[in-house]
Amino acid sequence: MPATDGRAGDPLVAKLSQFTSLSAADVGILEGLCAREERFGAGASIFEEGDAPRSAFVVTRGLACRYRPLPDGRRQILTFLIPGDFSDLHAFLLKAMDHSVGTIIPTRIAAIERDIVLDIVLHRPRLAAALWWSEMQEAAMLRERIVALGRRNARSRVAYLLCELVWRQQAIGMAEDHSIRLPLTQSDLADALGLTAVHVNRVLQRFREDQLISLERRRLTLLNFVRLEALAGLTSNYLQLNSMPAGAVRYFDDLEQPYRRR
Amino acid sequence: MPATDGRAGDPLVAKLSQFTSLSAADVGILEGLCAREERFGAGASIFEEGDAPRSAFVVTRGLACRYRPLPDGRRQILTFLIPGDFSDLHAFLLKAMDHSVGTIIPTRIAAIERDIVLDIVLHRPRLAAALWWSEMQEAAMLRERIVALGRRNARSRVAYLLCELVWRQQAIGMAEDHSIRLPLTQSDLADALGLTAVHVNRVLQRFREDQLISLERRRLTLLNFVRLEALAGLTSNYLQLNSMPAGAVRYFDDLEQPYRRR
DNA sequence: CGAGGAATTGAGTAGGTTCAAGGCCGGTGG
DNA sequence: CCACCGGCCTTGAACCTACTCAATTCCTCG
Numbered sequence: 001m002p003a004t005d006g007r008a009g010d011p012l013v014a015k016l017s018q019f020t021s022l023s024a025a026d027v028g029i030l031e032g033l034c035a036r037e038e039r040f041g042a043g044a045s046i047f048e049e050g051d052a053p054r055s056a057f058v059v060t061r062g063l064a065c066r067y068r069p070l071p072d073g074r075r076q077i078l079t080f081l082i083p084g085d086f087s088d089l090h091a092f093l094l095k096a097m098d099h100s101v102g103t104i105i106p107t108r109i110a111a112i113e114r115d116i117v118l119d120i121v122l123h124r125p126r127l128a129a130a131l132w133w134s135e136m137q138e139a140a141m142l143r144e145r146i147v148a149l150g151r152r153n154a155r156s157r158v159a160y161l162l163c164e165l166v167w168r169q170q171a172i173g174m175a176e177d178h179s180i181r182l183p184l185t186q187s188d189l190a191d192a193l194g195l196t197a198v199h200v201n202r203v204l205q206r207f208r209e210d211q212l213i214s215l216e217r218r219r220l221t222l223l224n225f226v227r228l229e230a231l232a233g234l235t236s237n238y239l240q241l242n243s244m245p246a247g248a249v250r251y252f253d254d255l256e257q258p259y260r261r262r
Numbered sequence: 263m264p265a266t267d268g269r270a271g272d273p274l275v276a277k278l279s280q281f282t283s284l285s286a287a288d289v290g291i292l293e294g295l296c297a298r299e300e301r302f303g304a305g306a307s308i309f310e311e312g313d314a315p316r317s318a319f320v321v322t323r324g325l326a327c328r329y330r331p332l333p334d335g336r337r338q339i340l341t342f343l344i345p346g347d348f349s350d351l352h353a354f355l356l357k358a359m360d361h362s363v364g365t366i367i368p369t370r371i372a373a374i375e376r377d378i379v380l381d382i383v384l385h386r387p388r389l390a391a392a393l394w395w396s397e398m399q400e401a402a403m404l405r406e407r408i409v410a411l412g413r414r415n416a417r418s419r420v421a422y423l424l425c426e427l428v429w430r431q432q433a434i435g436m437a438e439d440h441s442i443r444l445p446l447t448q449s450d451l452a453d454a455l456g457l458t459a460v461h462v463n464r465v466l467q468r469f470r471e472d473q474l475i476s477l478e479r480r481r482l483t484l485l486n487f488v489r490l491e492a493l494a495g496l497t498s499n500y501l502q503l504n505s506m507p508a509g510a511v512r513y514f515d516d517l518e519q520p521y522r523r524r
Numbered sequence: 525c526g527a528g529g530a531a532t533t534g535a536g537t538a539g540g541t542t543c544a545a546g547g548c549c550g551g552t553g554g
Numbered sequence: 555c556c557a558c559c560g561g562c563c564t565t566g567a568a569c570c571t572a573c574t575c576a577a578t579t580c581c582t583c584g
Contacts, residue, residue: 095499
């Protein structure tokens, strides 16, 4: 099993493999996509609200977030982007991004050209399906966030976000058991959860008292993930952490045929 | 300009035409998709959390919503589905839906088979682009909801949702100026906005006092949409209500060539 | 005309915010 | 090696927005 520094295999391949088994050719393509990375420092801006979208991108190392800045200086974090996240597959269809993306820690990003995206969609059905699935996973995370912000109290919200972060890092081999590196400040967490940093602090205090988590030196461990998941109110099929339905598998195998011989 | 009863032209065609001009053939395909509709009464369930996804679908008439039921009986409404909304393009890749869809008023839905979806994606690039765009629009709405629930107070949230509903219905020719039919109860609005029905009521009272809206007999009119939009804090490019970038247009025209001769 | 859901109103409460001050910790420069 | 600095975390007290509970009125529809 992989180590904890994010170097263990390609995180994108690891993530998509949860959904469907990838051929050697597909893996090659994915690794090729991530070959030319761009590096950003901590707290850097990758793009901003209003910018023309350039292309899709993959996070290969580090941690970033999508967010919407508000006129009064506050912000709402929409999603965190971890290694293996393939985003904005179709952003080239838009004239302007409606949100910004910035890094939390030093981060590497590989940009993907429009032509490559379309080539995959048109000629690599199985790979395209895997990318669609990862888009749907991102949409599922947005829906879960809405439920959390709309109908859960602060304790549940914090529990939910910590669980999500751990689960996602488990999926790419960046978690040790239920423990991850968590370089987010309490203020970052608050901006994601619609709370204030002060209140996030008090909730985390309670979680520590209750032996639910340990969090020190930027390392988070879920000590009692059963209780945390219950507190978070997450359903078992969250993140669609299961593979493709059998019918769809057969279907894509058939579609692959014409292209396998190229 | 179309009338107010939702019969004026095909709402799906109207919606996608905002994004790109559609060929007669594409319009024909879209209208064909909506030919076989299924009818549901008010308060009916279209599918439920946990169900295996059947296929994509288009709402042709009525009003429905996606929502997540909570264990304690409450719920969070995620999005409202109005005529012309094409949803779940790729849902066939999942084993189980993570949310439910139910109707508010009598509603008609056209189911779209997986094979038809894939045929469009592979052979009708321009139409596929339009459908991707509508998916991105739905994702943009989810992000906007997160911002509203996370960082805005009750007044702004209500203003935002009313504006969104009016804008969307304008886009499909179902609005008269700034006036729409609004069959939602205050409880529905509350479930979408993370508030209680009682508080939604008080906010709406204030809006009426302040001459911002009129709302009676299920008819909403924005009396001062400038102030409402400001209160809602919406950005001008919300809903990506603008057409495809020129570069993308050329690109898809090229892709169309091989298929135009079929 | 009656019934039931929806809207409205009031009073008390609570979860989370705001403001402000102090403490910790890691990094930097002398 | 040590002292300083700045960002982050922590804690307390007052406050406020929105919730809860409950009763009443209004509408719509059969």
